[in-house]
Amino acid sequence: MPYPSGQLADNDSGNDVCNGNDVCNDTGQSTVELALTLPVFALMILVMIQVAVVARLPAKVATGVHDAVRQAAIGASDTQITDAAQQSAGLPKDRINIETSRAGGKVTVTMTYTDPTNVPVVGALVGDFVITEQATMLLETSVTPSTPALPAH
8 A cells, every 4th residue: 555655665565554653453442432432421320329319308308298297297306307307218317308387277388408419420410409309297186076976895
């Protein structure tokens, strides 16, 4: 194969064998391509892991706030309400914030959970996620039956 100067290569068989300053060998091309694309694929995998970790949280927070409002409806203390939310959601107590309000015969509980993003690289780029759920229930009062209990047989 002729060089740009018109000279023929060392072998006249037509194979690209170059010598001197001409570069005809591309055996390192696949290594360079891998080195350039591997970080992109690794970042994509880390993003998918972070999405999977965060996607489960709204359901856990919803479960926690439901149990917390149930406790609040029967007259539990704030500590019991927070404990109920933490136990049913299975989330760390120090990252849960519970707000309870009672008005008009109803109780409303708002639960806020802050989830740190601990996945390498992605966590630093995204920051912490804050998930908030709210539930309302009627306050329960002790009710005495209007009809007397039936006698035992």
